[in-house]
Amino acid sequence: MQNSRYKWIALSNTTLGVFMAMLNGNIVLISLPAIFRGIQINPMAPASTAYLLWLLMGYTVVTATLLVSFGRISDIYGRARLYNLGFAIFTAASILLALTPGKGSIGATELILFRLLQGVGSGFLFSNSTAILTDAFPPNQRGMAMGLNQILGIGGSLVGLILGGLLADIQWRLVFLVSVPVGLTGTIWAYLKLKDTGLLLRKEKIDWLGNGTFAVGLTALLLALTYGIMPYGTSKMGWGNPWVIGGIILGVVLLAGFIYIELVTETPMFRLELFKIRAFAAGNLSLFLSSVARGGLQFMLIIWLQGIWLPLHGYSFEQTPLWAGIYMLPMMLGFFVMGPVSGFLSDRFGARGFATIGMLLSTLAFILLTFLPANFSYLPFVIILLIAGIGMGMFAAPNTTAIMNTVPPEHRGASSGMRATLQNTGSALSMTLYFSILIIGLAHHLPATMYQGLISAGVPAATAQTVANLPPTGALFAAFLGYNPMAQLLPAAVLHNLPQASQQLILGTVFFPKLIAPAVMSSLRIAFYISAVLSIIGAVASYMRGKTTQPLQ
Template identity: 55%
Template sequence: MAQATSPVSSTQESPTRGSRRGRFSRPSAEQELGPNYKWIALSNTTLGMLIATINSSIVLIALPDIFKGINLNPLEADNTSYLLWMMMGFLVVTAVLVVSFGRLGDMFGRARMYNMGFAVFTISSIFLAITWFDGSEAAIWLIFWRVIQGIGGAFLMANSSAILTDAFPPNQRGLAMGINGVAAIAGSFLGLLVGGILAPIQWHYIFLVSVPFGVIGTIWAYLKLRDTGVRKHAKMDWWGNITFAIGLVAILVAITYGIQPYGSSNMGWTNPWVLAALIGGLVVLAIFVVIEMRVETPLFELSLFRNRSFTFGNIANLMASIGRGGLQFILIIWLQGIWLPQHGYDYSRTPLWAGIYMVPMTIGFLISAPISGALSDKIGSKWFTTIGLALTAVTFGALIAIPVDFNYWVFAVILLVNGISMGLFASPNRADVMNSLPINSRGSGAGMMTTFQNAAMVLSIGLFFSLMIAGLSTHLPDAMYSGLTQNGLSSQQSSELANLPTVGILFAAFLGYNPIKELLGGHPQGVSQQAYDHLTGLDFFPHLISDPFSDGLAAAFTFAMICCILGAIASLFTGKKKGATEVASGSGETVGAELDAVAGDAVGVPSPLVDEEPARTDDAAAELDDLVRDDAEQKASTNRQG
């Protein structure tokens, strides 16, 4: 009877190699679900990222109409917290929960958790659109449902990257992440345009617009997405979840209240409650780290930080998010509060036109993100991420150099280059970090990365506003007092208005209000009609605030520039070195498939031969070395026989 031969080789396999092959028998997502599944996963997760980011920025640009619709005055000190939580509540919730939801995805299925996120996001959008309260009650209602929407967003964000990493082969992940990133950045600017159009008609429409897409995405995800990764049957780290949530929430809440007035100060960093929240949050996070080092199934897999690409990739992303997180807010204030009124745009029209004039940044990102993602798959990510952040730092320097009343085409070129530079960084950075993760840790690893990013953005907004307020408060009171008295206002009235909290005036500009008109509340006695028209017109406040605003801009953008430089330096330490994987690539068909399987497990990427329970990273790397050595010995034996 003829002896059966191996389909891989005409020579009989050794028992060791045969048994090793048996361990790696799990088909890839493409083999299991067909070649079109990866594109289904990409299109659905891209839709999820698109509506999530649209909803984030659409609220940002529609806040003037929301505040008017629910009858809240942004210049009243008590309403500042409502404004902050409408803006930042979504980010705070996603920062706190995204890593926990990534772990749930690892345990119970990423597609299942992602689909739940789509459903929660859609339901919360409906309730946001049917607000029937007024005043502070309406604000609390909106903030509550924004928090629920953030829970849905956390499910989406924590599992979308992991779903893509499971669905795409390693040489296409950069492209997939690039397309996903394009949707995210495009959504953030598309939201500005859609919000600027819909909010003046009816502010409820800004939430309703995402509902049909959410319904489609929920049903589509339920019917088409499948769990192709390895599920981890582990217990939930409840103490880790509790301490992490308490610590991070305490710090982020302290940041939001630190930029609000306290007593006679323009900011609240000396508020005992703010200091207690900051210190207490740091202490609780230290306890969290101790817990994570001792529990069997930690929320944060601290062992992942032994991986150089994961560690430095996250440091680079953290620095980029801190440096760039508050940029959109500052640019909107710059355009809405100063530049657009100086060039004849009425305050009621500035939100829409601010979104339009920021489009070059979107175009730059749309150009570079998919290209850099695809090229980084072929030639590596290190230089894309390093050059991208270095170029971003240069654009911040350019924004400092131009005058407050800039030439728009110079401003547009700077924004275009800024978008290109962030596109060069974003996709390769995320693909590099995700490729460095073991297959059964992708959900928690992606959650950790998104947690750092969202927490950094909240921190960035707080720091940017603090620096802006510090710069404005140095010269703005004197400039306001002088300008008001010169136009006929009494010394007492001028002093009262000039000493109002700087943050209220800053937010009025941010929301597209004319703060002087709002503060005066009517035609003051003793002020001529001509002087009143000048005070409440389009020229007085923008020119008054230009010099103090320039000081704040310089401080904020210098800080951002330093962060981007530090991120660029961190990016130099990412990327894996050439090793056994490349050495083995030419070893021939006899063990080539096996080498591919073990190499895939060693770097944490799916392979056609990976089993249901893959080996640990260290074991897989050691086994890869054994296979390389076996292959070399086999070649040597063949040569001797020849």
């Protein structure tokens, strides 16, 4: 009876932690305009691009680089103990974020540092939650437990989109303060109730060389890829930046060195021989491919909705962040319906069929998105979002359960960390891939379109030429943040000298969306095709996991 009660305690607490961590991963997406206004930062200023990218991706980068190390350390010192430490760190960072005292660049730097600390807490939560569940639940109930856990985790990322818009309209500090009561409750609850029920490796030493090589290598690679999408000198992107090139080379060399270290050390941080297990290797490969395919999907749909579709339908740019989250609810609904159902059924019938069909549905959703025009009818969009959500739900829980069922109990922490690392790294790479495709498309198509549009509105040719040749990241991030950049890009004197009708046209809700729509849509279709290909490869990898095998106790 005690064990029966404990497994539900473990499920509810770890689900609360994952929900909070995922919610905070996305709540900033919608809240950035209010946050920038609150700390008195102009988001359209060139220097603000670095702040924006760090606030968006710093959390994910830190979490991704620490997951495997934290998972391995947890196998030695206790998963429940370090999960609880993660809850405490996350809560402390949320308090610091809500109380950020600085303004301007100092305030932005403080927010970034506190956000990175929040990512450390998130790393402990993610690396241990699935291991704790695998320890607590018998093999025939793990799929159901993973389904409930992951549905609320992914649900947290979607709820963050809406909650961020609602709270940001009241006060930007509430965006971070909302996590504090949940974090305090979860920290105390985990301290009092969670315990280690699985096998631990208390006598093993920590592989410090492997941990350090992996963390530095992955950090260098992800940061270099992030700065590669920023302007450098006169270039619209930073792939020619020596620091970017050096970071990519350093990251690849260190990660290759990490693999060698793990093969020769006596107590590796992660046992690469686990990849000899067919179901484990196939499950992680399909997980990584799905993360690269879908990790940037929310970002791109938000840009599409906020920068084009919502303004064209009469929403002011200031309203678009909240409504973008609301209009994406069908994807949440699809995941909420199918996540626990597929997890429950996979306990009886195995993971291969559900996970493979889930990836095929994701492929279908990406292909269907390529057929939508910039100003689409909402019903087809709803249907596609439902298909995408159902596909995510069918894949997530069965695949995670299958991965965790194949590993020895004493390696569950490290295995959970590696699974989460592949997922988070894939998401970070996906965002970089999508942003790069968009910026290349904007750089190629937008200048001529922008120039012609401004000339038609009566803007002098010299000014139109200058504005049209500005880095496209300004237009991209304006769409992402729900800003109409025309008031910022055009000099005030030029704007005021235009006829009233021209001013209203340029500052209205139609001019800017129609300018960027051709470039954005051509880029999005390329990204969706790439994601469709990755998803179909992920479906093949998922199918190659083999038939249902007896899970390890």
